[in-house]
Amino acid sequence: MTIIPVSGGAFAAYDVVVGRGLLAQAGTHIAPLARGRTVIVTDETVAGIHAEALTVSLTAAGVRSEIVAVPAGEGSKSFAELERVLDRLLEIGLDRKDVVIALGGGVVGDLAGLAAALFMRGIDFVQIPTTLLAQVDSSVGGKTAIDTPRGKNLVGAFHQPRLVLADIDVLATLPERQVRSGWAEVLKHGLICDAAFFDWLAGEGAAGATGDPAALERAVIRSVEIKSAVVGEDEKEAGRRALLNLGHTFGHAVETEVGFDEGALAHGEAVALGCCMAFRYAAREGLCSAQDVARVEAVVAAAGLPTRLAQAGSFAADRLLTLMAGDKKAEGGALTLILAHGIGQAFVAKGVDASKVRAFLIEEGATA
Numbered sequence: 626m627t628i629i630p631v632s633g634g635a636f637a638a639y640d641v642v643v644g645r646g647l648l649a650q651a652g653t654h655i656a657p658l659a660r661g662r663t664v665i666v667t668d669e670t671v672a673g674i675h676a677e678a679l680t681v682s683l684t685a686a687g688v689r690s691e692i693v694a695v696p697a698g699e700g701s702k703s704f705a706e707l708e709r710v711l712d713r714l715l716e717i718g719l720d721r722k723d724v725v726i727a728l729g730g731g732v733v734g735d736l737a738g739l740a741a742a743l744f745m746r747g748i749d750f751v752q753i754p755t756t757l758l759a760q761v762d763s764s765v766g767g768k769t770a771i772d773t774p775r776g777k778n779l780v781g782a783f784h785q786p787r788l789v790l791a792d793i794d795v796l797a798t799l800p801e802r803q804v805r806s807g808w809a810e811v812l813k814h815g816l817i818c819d820a821a822f823f824d825w826l827a828g829e830g831a832a833g834a835t836g837d838p839a840a841l842e843r844a845v846i847r848s849v850e851i852k853s854a855v856v857g858e859d860e861k862e863a864g865r866r867a868l869l870n871l872g873h874t875f876g877h878a879v880e881t882e883v884g885f886d887e888g889a890l891a892h893g894e895a896v897a898l899g900c901c902m903a904f905r906y907a908a909r910e911g912l913c914s915a916q917d918v919a920r921v922e923a924v925v926a927a928a929g930l931p932t933r934l935a936q937a938g939s940f941a942a943d944r945l946l947t948l949m950a951g952d953k954k955a956e957g958g959a960l961t962l963i964l965a966h967g968i969g970q971a972f973v974a975k976g977v978d979a980s981k982v983r984a985f986l987i988e989e990g991a992t993a
């Protein structure tokens with residue numbers, strides 16, 4: 626078991642616990658925080674696989690719990706599901722000393738976190754992430770949100786969890802495509818600021834992409850260390866935290882165009898493609914070497930993730946550009962991209978010339 630503290634901001638410090646068999650010990654970890662009741666917010670798929678182990682563990686530790694399950698999938702990050710969850714918390718009679726537990730992937734974490742932020746002006750919540758993406762990224766850092774028809778993650782709050790329990794064993798039931806998708810966010814952390822970690826992910830650690838638990842554990846630990854350091858420095862994304870968006874401005878535009886339906890591009894697949902595009906754009910501008918681009922592409926492809934726009938579909942350059950400019954990371958009409966001087970050397974590039982990005986997108990295969 627490894628404990629990684631998250632601290633440094635204006636928020637109360639908390640621990641991310643990474644290890645095996647943590648779900649069965651969750652009651653012991655949560656009991657000191659739960660002065661009253663807990664409500665487990667989960668999705669219907671995860672509820673069927675992992676909720677019982679959690680409730681048994683909570684009961685054994687003397688913690689009362691109820692389950693609120695939402696449909697699995699991005700569609701649950703909606704006003705309708707948020708209202709339903711909040712209404713259930715009211716119906717159950719939760720009060721301000723009670724705790725919400727998010728048991729699930731990034732969808733459940735974002736939705737339950739926002740419900741906890743809003744309920745009675747904010748109650749404590751615990752994250753028990755069950756996807757690799759949620760363990761290495763969304764459960765840490767306090768970003769919570771729902772989507773609206775106008776875009777993803779546009780309504781939300783910063784609300785840090787009191788505790789994160791990342792149990793490597795729960796990843797055994799995750800479909801392989803979801804493991805690979807989360808692996809993209811792991812690779813992203815190496816690309817941002819840790820070339821040695823990226824080397825390990827490309828070699829000895831590569832088995833994590835197909836679910837090897839020892840490799841996954843080390844990859845989750847290092848990813849959380851990197852993310853917690855960034856969040857501790859810049860909770861509200863005034864500067865350095867934007868680096869965590871490497872691959873997201875290109876990737877998010879592609880993801881939006883493809884749609885968020887089940888079976889379409891997974892979030893991590895879009896991020897992997899976006900990272901390759903960011904490195905290729907950086908090389909085009911003379912900012913990083915062609916060798917680094919080739920290595921990034923090779924490692925992403927070896928993990929079974931897309932490297933080329935054509936693998937995601939057909940796109941119009943202007944439409945992608947509009948989506949990139951409309952992204953919440955854009956400031957004053959100018960494009961902000963996360964680019965890199967090399968592997969492990971990402972930086973925030975502001976005021977990027979949109980006409981150069983358009984030309985790049987056409988070179989990438991988008992139509993003019």
Ligand code: NAD
Binds near residue numbers: 764799892
């Ligand atoms: P998800 O929560 O939809 O989970 C993916 C699928 O896996 C779902 O069908 C779910 O039911 C299933 N699942 C989850 N755990 C399982 C398990 N252990 N075994 C079997 N099936 C399991 O998707 P995700 O990829 O975890 O998260 C994506 C969401 O995270 C997006 O909405 C994205 O915006 C958000 N996100 C948030 C942040 C943040 O900082 N808050 C960061 C990155 C992504």
Ligand code: GLY
Binds near residue numbers: 763768866869
């Ligand atoms: N996933 C990006 C962030 O947490 O800031």
